[in-house]
Amino acid sequence: MRLGVLDVGSNTVHLLVVDAHPGARPLPAHSHKAELRLAQLLDDDGAIGPDGVGKLIGTVHEALQAAEDKGVEDLLPFATSAVREATNADEVLARVKDETGVELQVLTGEEEARLTFLAARRWFGWSAGKLLVLDIGGGSLEIAYGMDEEPDAAVSLPLGAGRLTAGWLPGDPPDPADVRALRRHVRAEIARTVGEFSRLGTPDHVVATSKTFRQLARISGAARSADGLYVQRELKRRDLEDWVPRLTGMTADERAELPGVSEGRSGQLLAGALVAEAAMDLFGVESAEICPWALREGVILRRLDHMPN
CATH class of the missing domain: 3.30.420.150 (Exopolyphosphatase. Domain 2)
Structure with missing residues (x-):
């Protein structure tokens, strides 16, 4: 099957598409990335500002389109330290879900x-x-x-x-x-x-x-x-x-x-x-x-x- 991993990191938002099944190594099929630099978009209170959230939502939409274009059957979306440590993380995650349908799993x-x-x-x-x-x-x-x-x-x-x-x-x-x-x-x-x-x-x-x-x-x-x-x-x-x-x-x-x-x-x-x-x-x-x-x-x-x- 074709899997997609959507990685919302501190530097980039990266969609990696692979062909994979149990017991076999994943074969890369497509890569789509955007340098968003979320870690540098935090304000003085440690929150991701409105511009940063808007850019994130737009980037997730682009990644979803790329995943659809490449025939992804199962999308695994997650976020790391930039979102995890933002003081408004819950608000950011809720907006992303409401406006894109993507529920980001925040990894510790x-x-x-x-x-x-x-x-x-x-x-x-x-x-x-x-x-x-x-x-x-x-x-x-x-x-x-x-x-x-x-x-x-x-x-x-x-x-x-x-x-x-x-x-x-x-x-x-x-x-x-x-x-x-x-x-x-x-x-x-x-x-x-x-x-x-x-x-x-x-x-x-x-x-x-x-x-x-x-x-x-x-x-x-x-x-x-x-x-x-x-x-x-x-x-x-x-x-x-x-x-x-x-x-x-x-x-x-x-x-x-x-x-x-x-x-x-x-x-x-x-x-x-x-x-x-x-x-x-x-x-x-x-x-x-x-x-x-x-x-x-x-x-x-x-x-x-x-x-x-």
């Missing part, structure tokens, strides 16, 4: 981490052993660890690349003092969680997902996305440590000229790099393998697991 941060972990586990298989999975989104950082399909530990921290850029790095290029302050903040937040994971033992395989990690790997020399899903890509901590000071001195336009970096994401690449570097350092990770599957695929896999054969 822990659910995001667990579903992303499931996707990574299915991608790498049982032979990968104990997995440590890192995912940097627009609004949050998810960390999960385990041997099975359900992680033994899963946390979500408010360390998304978009959120941190908006709150900590107003300059372009950023003020070095602001970068230093953000670095301290990020490392303090992550360090609080390390003990929860270290007691579980050393992972056999470290996995990184998300656009931020993919772009950081690409500028560090990893293969292009055009080379296909099955090319192994990794991000080494030493390469990342070399890139952070270089990114600090660049403007957003200059970062957009780097290989694999989109104009829409270039402004928040430095914040993402600081989070990635801190996580890899504090968890003692020398290299992380990039996984092409993440939260959206996890949502699809969970849905397939509950379908009758």
Whole structure:
């Protein structure tokens, strides 16, 4: 059957259409996305303003039309941190439902981490052993660890690349003092969680997902996305440590000229790099393998697991 996942994230609203049935891997059929940047549309009270809600509703309508055009039989709509943490989240969800008919399921941060972990586990298989999975989104950082399909530990921290850029790095290029302050903040937040994971033992395989990690790997020399899903890509901590000071001195336009970096994401690449570097350092990770599957695929896999054969 043809499934659609509608992901209302902090940066983008993304419809992923796949052909799928239980026991088989989902095959991508279509992708439709719009950069809405909900996390940056919050007002001083933490609410998504009328313009932001209107843009969200219009974007959902466009995604519904695309889903209909592509023959989607079952739509799985969900929202993550930007909607979850908005002070008017209930009002936003009600308006979206009233005006589009779409009832967005708001995932908790822990659910995001667990579903992303499931996707990574299915991608790498049982032979990968104990997995440590890192995912940097627009609004949050998810960390999960385990041997099975359900992680033994899963946390979500408010360390998304978009959120941190908006709150900590107003300059372009950023003020070095602001970068230093953000670095301290990020490392303090992550360090609080390390003990929860270290007691579980050393992972056999470290996995990184998300656009931020993919772009950081690409500028560090990893293969292009055009080379296909099955090319192994990794991000080494030493390469990342070399890139952070270089990114600090660049403007957003200059970062957009780097290989694999989109104009829409270039402004928040430095914040993402600081989070990635801190996580890899504090968890003692020398290299992380990039996984092409993440939260959206996890949502699809969970849905397939509950379908009758």
